Amino acid sequence: MLVDAGGGNQILALLEKVNVDINELEYGFVTHCHTDHLLGFVWIMRIVMYGYVKNERTKPFTIFASRAVLNALEEIVKLTIGEKLWNKVVGDKVFLKEVVDGQHERICGMDFEFFDTMAIEKDFPQMGFFIKEKGFVFAGDVPLSEHLYQKFSKQKWLCLEAFCLEKKRSNNEVPLKKHKTVMESAVVAEKLKAENLILWHGEDDLDGTRKEQYLNEAKRYFSGKIFAPDDLDIIEGL
Template sequence: MDLIMLGTGNAVATNCYNTCFILNNEDNYFLVDGGGGSGLFRQLEYAGIDWKDIGEVFVTHKHMDHLFGVLWLIRLVCQYSVRGDYDGELFIRGHNEVISIINDFIARLLRPVEVECMGTVVHLVSVVSGEHCIINGHDVVFFDVGSDRTLQYGFSMILDDGGKFSCCGDEPFHECVRDYVYGSKWLLHEAFCLFSDADVFNPYEKNHSTVKDACLVAESLDVENLVLYHTVDDDIGSRKKRFYDEGCMFFSGRLFIPDDLEVFSL
């Protein structure tokens, strides 16, 4: 399985796309979040992925930089289905609030003939914390990340080698998810900025972590590989080195700070 980082930036990033990624298992594509708009299709094109081949989507929460790209995907699936140019099915999972918002947008924005695709071509599936399902042949469990601001879910997936791939959304770590993510072979965790730049970017006011915070969490969770995302983009050319230099002081595993479109073999 490959992890394809379509985007790595925070909500207002302009030098990279908003955070979203794909898990690719033998050309079975599982999209997690969609970024903030139609730029999702540019990133998919750059990654060599046809949007028509995406069959599974998970939306972590309702923020625009995670949700709106998925609305564009739904629009094209419905539009092309009505024209007879799409013959697949799209499953979109999320907690009840996310699914309700998507339903409302679709009812208001799409043509009635396109709305008729909902439930037959596009399937909106509400999930609850602790629920398991099979996505592209792999066991996935969804969990509430414990946010006190916006309801948000993460997930863990069991890989072919028995290792665990976990995504904590874009919130700082909360103890309520420890059992879900402990011992992960791969952990995706947000890191808004360097700890040394916290007085510049004010991550805690935005309910985000620093690189130091995320690395200390991963160390306490016995994580093998840590991927940091949802970052500032003020100096994108040096971000990888700056984040790595701070993070490796607090995390003893393998640390990755990806650029957009970077691919990792899991």
């Protein structure tokens, strides 16, 4: 399952680099409507839809998301790729599946429980998911809402956003109203007694030292194992 797809067609090159054939991809999940999560799926949809037309693809493709995201995706794809093609494949080969808080879905042989992250920006509701059998919590690109702390305590994997290093707080006051710093996410993971913390949705490079700096900051506040993956990193043990 592809979870969010970035903001452009870079996703196609990245998947090619790791030999993931999009024609074999069966599931997608989009957390929310922001450009940097949704627009890559327009490119994925282009490959998927033409895959059926060109008989390169037989597997169905299902996208899970909130109604707002599915509506946005439909509108953009119809306007930029074509309404005729959309009408031909959606409902037949491509399925858009709305998810709401508390919904369970069987995906890739596992039970996914979707939850509303209670994102601060009400115009952009955001969903996360929990795979109980793996103890895996994916909280989207917003701080984990405190009402979920108890439910998600003592899990094996906690995947939290970290917008920037704590020392960069003063330059990022506006985005930090809806995001956390590395330090803050590490503090939450410690409080929840997670085994592993995956920090994602961070800064782009920091002159090639991003991973090192994120790990150094997070380990001062979190005693479990920390990952701050770059694109294409494989997380061992997941």
